[in-house]
Amino acid sequence: MKTHAASQNILDFPRFTFNPKEGIDNPALNINDDDEQVVVPRLLHLHRIEGQSFGFSLRWDDGMGSSEGGGPEGGLEVSVVQPFGQAEQCGLRLGDRILEVNEEDVINTDFNKVVRKIKFCGCHLFLLVLRKHEYEQAVSSDLDLKSLVKSFKGENFYRPKLCHIKRDPEHGLGFNLITLEGHRGQFIVSTDSRGPAERAGVCSGDKLIWINGTRASSLTQSTLNRMMRKNPDSVTLLVINSVSEECFIKRKMHIVPEVAECRNFPHKARTMNLAKGKDGYGFLLRQERIAFSDRTVHVLREVDSGSPAEEAGMEDGDLLLAVNSEPVESMEHEEIVKLIRQSGDRVSLTVLSMSARDFYRQLGIPPLLFHQDLEESCNENVTQNQMNPKVEVFL
Numbered sequence: 001m002k003t004h005a006a007s008q009n010i011l012d013f014p015r016f017t018f019n020p021k022e023g024i025d026n027p028a029l030n031i032n033d034d035d036e037q038v039v040v041p042r043l044l045h046l047h048r049i050e051g052q053s054f055g056f057s058l059r060w061d062d063g064m065g066s067s068e069g070g071g072p073e074g075g076l077e078v079s080v081v082q083p084f085g086q087a088e089q090c091g092l093r094l095g096d097r098i099l100e101v102n103e104e105d106v107i108n109t110d111f112n113k114v115v116r117k118i119k120f121c122g123c124h125l126f127l128l129v130l131r132k133h134e135y136e137q138a139v140s141s142d143l144d145l146k147s148l149v150k151s152f153k154g155e156n157f158y159r160p161k162l163c164h165i166k167r168d169p170e171h172g173l174g175f176n177l178i179t180l181e182g183h184r185g186q187f188i189v190s191t192d193s194r195g196p197a198e199r200a201g202v203c204s205g206d207k208l209i210w211i212n213g214t215r216a217s218s219l220t221q222s223t224l225n226r227m228m229r230k231n232p233d234s235v236t237l238l239v240i241n242s243v244s245e246e247c248f249i250k251r252k253m254h255i256v257p258e259v260a261e262c263r264n265f266p267h268k269a270r271t272m273n274l275a276k277g278k279d280g281y282g283f284l285l286r287q288e289r290i291a292f293s294d295r296t297v298h299v300l301r302e303v304d305s306g307s308p309a310e311e312a313g314m315e316d317g318d319l320l321l322a323v324n325s326e327p328v329e330s331m332e333h334e335e336i337v338k339l340i341r342q343s344g345d346r347v348s349l350t351v352l353s354m355s356a357r358d359f360y361r362q363l364g365i366p367p368l369l370f371h372q373d374l375e376e377s378c379n380e381n382v383t384q385n386q387m388n389p390k391v392e393v394f395l
Contacts, residue, residue: 044126046125046127048125054086055081056080056092056395058078058392061075076109078096095131098127102121107145115325120322122366123366156243156244158241160261161202161260162370166266167233174192176190177189177224178190185217186217189203191204201263208239211237213363213365214227267360269350270352271350272313272350274347276345277307279304282303283314284301286300297354297357298328300351302316317354319357323349
């Protein structure tokens with residue numbers, strides 16, 4: 001990777017008034033010719049401390065929608081907002097309908113998948129919502145909600161990309177960084193055709209937002225070079241194109257990994273389905289302290305030969321991240337044991353290797369953020385309450 005200096009005019013993007021409790025004021029989004037009837041989604045940013053909840057409950061409501069005229073057949077409705085909780089403080093209201101979770105469309109999406117996405121998102125949650133009366137107004141006017149969201153963002157909006165690039169012996173990392181002269185911490189990516197960076201999803205002209213867990217805006221060319229020399233074999237970049245960046249600027253929204261698409265990541269969590277045998281599942285769960293650290297992890301040990309655990313692919317030293325799609329990293333040992341026992345004769349365990357856990361921790365992102373396996377592998381093992389979309393889930 002090389003860095004170059006170049007000059008480029010920075011666009012003066014138009015600004016919209018933003019208040020997390022009121023949403024974004026964009027008067028261009030009208031559903032008809034009546035200026036008083038405006039449907040504008042609200043963008044809310046919720047932040048929680050690790051191990052805490054966001055402070056709201058979600059349920060699937062299919063009583064109002066209509067499949068005619070582009071209206072939704074159902075909706076994700078906020079059914080409880082905890083008093084003085086994070087959700088209430090950030091402007092979430094009882095009856096709000098959720099259209100997007102971390103920039104991903106969830107209109108008519110499987111309820112359990114949305115719940116898992118929120119549970120696994122870490123500490124930052126961005127919700128695009130309509131107030132209840134706005135949702136009713138949109139449905140009664142046959143307004144297509146996906147078109148509304150598209151108008152809200154712009155025709156050519158794309159989510160940021162979080163790309164892991166591994167050095168190629170012949171082509172290196174396959175990208176250069178062009179420094180915008182006079183603008184500290186602003187870099188444009190130039191990729192080699194068919195090189196490692198391009199294959200990982202980076203495009204020439206993308207703006208560098210974040211590299212190896214550090215925001216580019218805090219870096220100088222010299223500190224960036226030192227960072228690359230420290231780990232020359234691979235790098236993880238968060239990038240975005242100029243049109244999509246403009247949309248984020250208009251909404252006064254930070255570009256963070258939680259709202260990105262994951263590309264080419266080397267370490268992935270895996271989910272194992274276990275059916276209890278006559279001698280149990282065949283493994284031992286231990287809470288262990290990481291060497292030279294005050295952190296503890298839940299480790300799977302002593303996997304019995306021929307046991308359900310071994311047949312499911314469990315390996316000694318795997319770290320336990322979730323039980324039946326419920327994150328457990330912040331739980332105590334006794335809580336996890338109780339959760340597994342309550343599962344009966346079948347349980348789903350989501351695990352990760354220690355080296356992979358260190359990879360995510362160094363990047364500063366939760367290891368389940370991009371986990372895609374649960375929706376297929378966990379369905380047969382969740383409880384009846386989890387399978388029932390009518391049931392409220394506290395998040």
